[in-house]
Amino acid sequence: MSEPTAPRIAPPSKHQLALMIWICVFPTLTALNLALDGWLSTMSAVLRTFVLATIAVPIVIYGLMPHLHRLRARVLSRSARS
Template sequence: MSTSVPASIPKPPSKHQLALMIWIAVTPTLLVINLVLGPQLAVLPLVPRTLVVVTIAVPIVIYAIMPVLHRLRRRLLARRAA
């Protein structure tokens, strides 16, 4: 019995595609966080400052940006298949 994926559901991204998507999501997120909160975070030592930035950035990337990038990827793949 074959477990083929329907044509309408694209395969998951390759490691390289996922790495690019993560880079696209993380870079501007960290840039904005550092631009907005940089002066306030500058008074903290490196480790607590990093923990604050990561605590803000990870949910933004995982719950807001990555789903959008996955939808865009699906649309792009659907357009190419059509």
């Protein structure tokens, strides 16, 4: 006997993806701004933005988004079973 397969979850819509990205980016940038405030305050706005983006993007893409995608899939598969 074969095991039942999990329902296929569609990829997020562009609106869902935008919300997921915001959910990851806002707290990441907030935490980085608070943690690095003294060091960042001496930089120009462009350099400060470059530093924050260089640190935040890998955290969001490789650290947070995969967890959020898995959470979304669990929530959607749970609601599909109900």
